[in-house]
Amino acid sequence: MTDDSLRSVTVERISTGHFVATNARGGRIAFGSAGDPQDGTAFTPVELLLAALGGCSAVDVDLATGRHAEPDRFTVAVTGHKTDDDLGNRLTGLQVAFHVTFPDGAGADRARAILPRAVKASHDRLCTVSRTVEAGTPVATTVTTTAEDA
Incomplete structure (x- = not known):
């Protein structure tokens, strides 16, 4: 495998049941459990x-x-x-x-x-x-x- 084939994201806990995934280019997407403590719409x-x-x-x-x-x-x-x-x-x-x-x-x-x-x-x-x-x-x-x- 080469470095060109590697794909990655980092998942960071924000709060209970709430996380943010960040890709190598700096893109971010929030997600969580079905009982998301935010507004309940997170994936x-x-x-x-x-x-x-x-x-x-x-x-x-x-x-x-x-x-x-x-x-x-x-x-x-x-x-x-x-x-x-x-x-x-x-x-x-x-x-x-x-x-x-x-x-x-x-x-x-x-x-x-x-x-x-x-x-x-x-x-x-x-x-x-x-x-x-x-x-x-x-x-x-x-x-x-x-x-x-x-």
């Missing part, structure tokens, strides 16, 4: 996962179709069912549904024609997020302590 980690699934494919599909025409509507609905079974808490039945419309015109006709192929290519090989979820990539966790913690 939960599960909702962020759903957004990542839809967002990854949305970027791929938008880049492919947007070369031909600007969409009138471009919405991606992502759903899954939270399940607690012998495997623990997880999402099942994940679905990513594209709702895209284009105006009239030759460019829009081309965009409409390639839309299904772009969605399939994103799912089958381009979207890192859904490819990682479907591959079942293991997640390693560690705990680092400092002298102050001892």
Whole structure:
């Protein structure tokens, strides 16, 4: 693996159940538990996962179709069912549904024609997020302590 392949975020606790993730470019997104102490609208980690699934494919599909025409509507609905079974808490039945419309015109006709192929290519090989979820990539966790913690 090269340094160019590394992707990372840092998650920092702000208060009970409230966190901020920061990327290497300084972008920040707040999230928390369902009982978020702020105004209750913050995304939960599960909702962020759903957004990542839809967002990854949305970027791929938008880049492919947007070369031909600007969409009138471009919405991606992502759903899954939270399940607690012998495997623990997880999402099942994940679905990513594209709702895209284009105006009239030759460019829009081309965009409409390639839309299904772009969605399939994103799912089958381009979207890192859904490819990682479907591959079942293991997640390693560690705990680092400092002298102050001892």
